[in-house]
Amino acid sequence: AQSVTQLDSQVPVFEEAPVELRCNYSSSVSVYLFWYVQYPNQGLQLLLKYLSGSTLVESINGFEAEFNKSQTSFHLRKPSVHISDTAEYFCAVSEKGSNYKLTFGKGTLLTVNP
């Protein structure tokens, strides 16, 4: 069965600093990988995803994540964060052939301070 581990439950950073949110997964088959973001008092929305092809994927607001099969990781990075990036970030995995059922990590709360 698939599982997801987000190594940090909280990550506080200062504005304009770089950030990395770590995600490792476990699966016996090929996977699809996702990062979802939840802003305060809102539902989740897709930030970016890896399905196939280039292992580096980017979002429209400057985040990127790299699929590393050998390390079973999909870490999320941004070179310079803004106050508005404050949110909870969830890594999720879906095994190929599972009809896109998602298993979520426990979330990482990113707090960007001025």
Place this chain on the structure above:
Amino acid sequence: DADVTQTPRNRITKTGKRIMLECSQTKGHDRMYWYRQDPGLGLRLIYYSFDVKDINKGEISDGYSVSRQAQAKFSLSLESAIPNQTALYFCATSETGTETTDTQYFGPGTRLTVL
């Protein structure tokens, strides 16, 4: 208007009461899901439905039931609510089809408190 709506947005109820949470979507998606979110535990899948006649249990279905009344509507029921069902509940939808049908779209959530 929001594509995925949930009602009510907040609900306080007592132990033993029956409660229904409703989800409606205007995205035309076949697939619908119910999750619960607990602090520090992330989201866990309760039930999912890939079309009107297809209902499947998720990882934590005990104490819950669902009804898919139409393509656009998917309700979650707690037959006899208990305090450990206090949580934030999310409905989500996704398309059916090829490899692009992976993205789930979430509603705003229902905060349920069971006293």
